[in-house]
Amino acid sequence: MSHDESNPPAPGTYWYDPKNAGVSSAMEVLRAVRRFRVADAAMRQRAQAEMQINETDLMAIRHLIACERQNRVASPKDLSEFLNISSAATAKLLSRLTASGHIRREVNPDDGRAQRLFATSSSHEQMRQALSGTHQQLMQVAVGLSADHQAAVVHFLDAMSAIAMMPHPDTVAREAAAAAAPGGEPASA
Structure with missing residues (x-):
């Protein structure tokens, strides 16, 4: 589908026609979702800066913490799948996070070879310090x-x-x- 560049869509009508019933208020809902996504990204960037890690590192640590809270054991393969990265990239990630003290690896006692991954107590504390104030405020909004x-x-x-x-x-x-x-x-x- 081609578009006539001499006749661009009117502002606010890129995907939706606000003249259709309910579209105008629905557009406001989607704009609010976009504003939240921008704010959420900014919150994560602040956490990354405080913890001195990158986005993938933060996602990995949060995933390991979530697994622990659900009484699930995470493996390198699980982390690769969750992050949608190769096993080589996962190996580099794990080496970096282990060296920085953010995660610890244990040999799986069931087979003596596979690894189990855990966030360190230091990572738990850093995550709480970086995000707990914001999360408490978000919870107050939800409870309201x-x-x-x-x-x-x-x-x-x-x-x-x-x-x-x-x-x-x-x-x-x-x-x-x-x-x-x-x-x-x-x-x-």
Whole structure:
């Protein structure tokens, strides 16, 4: 679909026509989501600066903490899948985070070879210092909502998350075409 560059879309109508019923108020909801995403990114950048780590490091540490809170043991493979990075990149990440004292590795006692990953107590403390004040304020906002509003927000954000996690239709079509081609295999194989 081509676009006439001499006739660009009117401001605020890039994807949506605000003349359609309900679109104008829905656009405000999406703008609020975007504002929150920008603010959330800024909060994470502050935490990264305080902890002197990069974004991937922060995501890894948060994942390990979440696993611990859920009584799950994380492995390098789990972390690779969560971060969507190669095993080589994961090995570098783990070496860096171990050297900086943010994580510790233990040999899995079940097989004596596989590694189990844990955030160090220092990482737990740094994370609490970097984010606890903000998280307490966020919790106060959530507690201030009625039960019905809380349920509506959860439903809305879960639906938005599911959509955001969907692969782009062009990617799905390319993968399907590659799988259908002679000798082709799906990307996940």
